[in-house]
Amino acid sequence: MKKLLKIAVILAIIGVLSAMYVWFFVYNKPHRNYQTAEVDFTLPAQMCYNQYANRADEAIQYTGKVLQIDGIPSSIEKTDSTVIIVFAYNTGMFGDEGIRCSVLPDYQDKVQEIKLMKQVVMKGYCAGYNGTDVILEYCSIITQ
Amino acid sequence: MKTKYLIITIIVLLSTSVFGQRYITKTGHIWFHSEAPLETIEAHNSQVNAAMDIKTGAIVFKVLMKSFIFEKALMQEHFNENYIESTFYPNATFQGKITNSENIDFSTPGTYNAEITGELTIHNVTNKVMATGTLEVTPEIIHGKSKFSIQVADYNIRIPDVVAGKIAEDVDIYVDIQLKELNKESLKSAN
Incomplete structure (x- = not known):
C-alpha cells in the first residue's frame, strides 16, 4: 500500500x-528577443529591397529570418502605436517604396537621434514583401 | 492569377484618378479579435497598405500576414504555420468600393457613415464582404474606421479538432486607417 x-x-x-x-x-x-537574436543575413538595405522587388531567388530566404541592414533612411513615420524608419528606393502607386522598419519600444527614444540622409545599421525580423515594401518588425538600432 | 488581377485593378484604380483624389497610407492598423470559451485571440498589424480614390469610392487594402503581432508567441507561430500558412499565402487583400459615396462630401470636414462592399482574399480564398464604418474628413486626413466579421471556415482555414474549443468560428476584424493625400511629386513619378 x-x-x-x-x-x-x-x-x-x-x-x-x-x-x-x-x-x-x-x-x-x-516572443523571441530580436534585440539579442543572432543575425541570419547581413546586407545593404538597397540590395535587400532590390532582390525582393525583382523577385530574385535570394529574397525568399530572408522572409522569417533576422536581418541586419545598413542604409540611409529617408523618413521616419510615427503613429499612435508604432515608429517606422523608412529606407526609400523607388516610387510607386502607393508613394515611396523600399524597406520599412517598425522599431521596438525600447528604441523609440533613440529614433530622435537618427539623422536623415546619414548611414544607419538596423536589425529586425523580416516579415516579407507586400508588393511595395519589405517589412521588418521588432527592429533595433545598431549604429547611427 | 488573383494577384495579377489585383495589380491591374490597383493600376487602373490609381492611374485613372487625378491629383488630389488619391489618398493612401502604409501605416494602417488592422487587428482581429476572437473569443472562445477557452481562449481569446487578438493580433495587431500596424503596417497595412491602403488606398482610396475619393472620386470613384474605390478602396484597396494589402496586408502582410507575417506582420500580425500576437501577445503569445505560440499563437503567432500557429497562426502563420498551421492556419494562414503565410509562407505560401503571404498577403491578404481587399478590393472594394464605398457604395454610398453620394452621401459623403470629401470637401467638407465631418464624420460620415460609409457602406463598403468588396472582395476579401485570405489564404488564397476570395469571398464577398460587406462592412459599415465611418469616415472622418479633416483638412489633412481622412480617418476611416470599420468593424466586420468573417468565418474562418469560409477561407479554408482548418482548425484541428483538438483545439476546436479554443478557437472561435467567427473572427471580428477592426480597421483603423488615416489616409493622406498622395503627394503630387510621387504621383508624377509613378505615372
Missing part, C-alpha cells in the same frame, strides 16, 4: 512538473 502511495505521489509530481513546463515554456513561451 505504501509502495502504491509512493508511486502515486511520484506520478503526481511528474504530472505537475510537466504541466508547469508546458504552461511556462510551450503555451506561454515568450
